[in-house]
Amino acid sequence: MDYKENYDKVVTDLLRPIYITRSFKRWFAFLVIGLIISIFAYSLQIKLGLGVTGLRDITTWGMYIGNFVFFVATSLVGMLITAVLGLLGIKWAAPLTRIAEIIALAFAAVAGLVIIIDMGRPDRLLNVFIYGRFQSPILWDLTVVITYTVISALLLYLPLIPDLKICSERLEKAHPLQRKLYKLLSLDWSNDPQQVQIIQRGIRILSILIIPIALAIHTVTSWLFAVTMRPGWDSTIFGPYFVTGAFVSGTAAVILAMYFFRRNYHLKAYISELHFDKMAKLLILVSLVYLYFNINEFLVPGYKLKKFDAVHLNALFSGHYAWMFWGVQIFGLIIPIILLLFRFFRKPAASFFIALFVICGAWLKRYLIVVPTMEHPFLPAQHLPLNFTVYSPTLIEITITMGTLFLTLIIITVLSKFLPIIPIWEMVHNSEHGENE
């Protein structure tokens, strides 16, 4: 589409979704009710202690930590789409940057909360900030999660400034307060060449900055596990293994969001089949890399079967977790890769369903990284009471975990409702720029 010639149409099209519909209200109410229920569940956990979860002395980390890793992982896609594809000058990815950044910001921000949920004494959280020991990987994690959240927010905000100006001018039917807010946030943007230069330089600097930070955030998250000596975590490839896994779940999340916005916001002309085709191909690429790391991670210790590794791997390959392990590998990784090789499955609806499988697999994969290793302690004492060794999450725990998802969806919903989900100014400006060249 030629954005310059159709400027008015583009603006009208992209601003059209910014009004509150009935289905939006219903969806939002559903999320808020869900969140309230899980806040209630969390209040029970505060009152009664972490004993309301399925965690006990042997499996001390469970669903919460797995969920935390998943959240951090999914947030990494912002860096992949905006920074990597952006800096490489890949044009088709430009309309997807805002979706990716919103996902990145929401997941990274909530990841911080997820880890607080797991704390036995959240009232002492400030100790970590004021008296933190930098020798502990938890501190590294905290630092990079916060940094990444801030940079993601900036990377969402900078390209948004001109769009906010457009919003404040063109959204005549919006609430005056809402328009005022747009104007305020647009920082008196006037499309001045100097402003354009500043903003472009800013975006470029942030795009470069976010790459090492995004790599760090997930590498450090993997080190949280890899620095211990537990079989299953004691691995040197955990950093890249986690990072590539993160791209898989993030890419899948973007495909899900694309499908949703394309349908509900009537953006078929902007998020076209081409975008699904390209994103699906990207998903193949990152899944293949992830598969490669999976083979490394399991084949090599599986070949040696050292004493304690053997206990762990037996549980995964043929024991208690075999169904989940093989399910994740086959339905969450191998079959999606094979299916996406065919053009038919790279169409919007098909890739939506495949992405759904991939993202569920990605979540379960994090669960598999955390729980089975915890269940096989360094001293594998057999025949302990069942609730000591075999972990199964309780209803309260699941409700609280769901709550974190609801909160993320609320953030994504609000941001994508009140902001143009496709960057207007950037698209128009880039196509102008392209002509000048």
Added chain:
Amino acid sequence: MKNENSRRSFLKNIALASFATLALSGCDMKALEEFLQQNFRTLSKKEKNKIIKNLAIDYKKKYGKEFNVSDKPALEGTLFGYALDLARCVGCRRCVYACVKENNQSREPQVHWIDVLQMEKEKGIDFAHSTSQYNPEKVPSEGHFYLPVACQQCSNPQCTTVCPVKATWQEPDGIVVVDYNWCIGCRYCMAACPYGARHFNWGEPTIPVEEINTEMHYLGNRPRMKGVVEKCTFCIQRVREGKYPSCVEICPVGARKFGNLLDPESEIRYILENKRVLVLKQELNTQPKFYYFFGI
């Protein structure tokens, strides 16, 4: 310099904001004081005195008994070590329950600092074929031997390395302790400990009033709160007074030996020098000060 200032003022603002929240939530001064209490390691003698005095009052209110809470520091020239005679241990678990009683462990939910593993003589020390859930009429049962595991008091502890707030550390006499008022309950130490020696208070701990031990140490057996980690401290409240840990005292077969590793005349030194000694998971380089040996 300017940065330093702004960071300080930022921290101050955070602190003020949290006071305000606390004040609004109707907490009294005492709760506030407890909230603001510093890490035990950094407290002055005066502050420690005040805190342990307040603790004794609190416990009296709660349990209706006189308590003696100590904050006695490590004795000069001591490094505690422990040795356990695998040939003698009969697996009677008296140590487990003596420990529970001495150290005010929670009865419900139940916390045990000592875990006695039953092993097969044919297999030797093989954790994969061990169980802590043995229940014969009479111990020792035929063809088995017993290996009690508690905190190994490593010289190179993994648990203190990973702690994000230094709520757990190694004292000069080698005992790894926890400041229960400082622990944030992240349980990273439990994930890092290769011996499963750390235990978490999954709920509010309950101790029957008539069984509570009133001789306490701040870093040891004082009643814990929910959401914090606890562990064996070699009975810090006893050993710093020159007594044996209660598991050593209760052991009916004399399998448990304890002493000062720096004292060449001590029994523990005799064992290390003259017996075949082993430590658990030597390959992990945690360097435990808890040794196992075969007396015969």
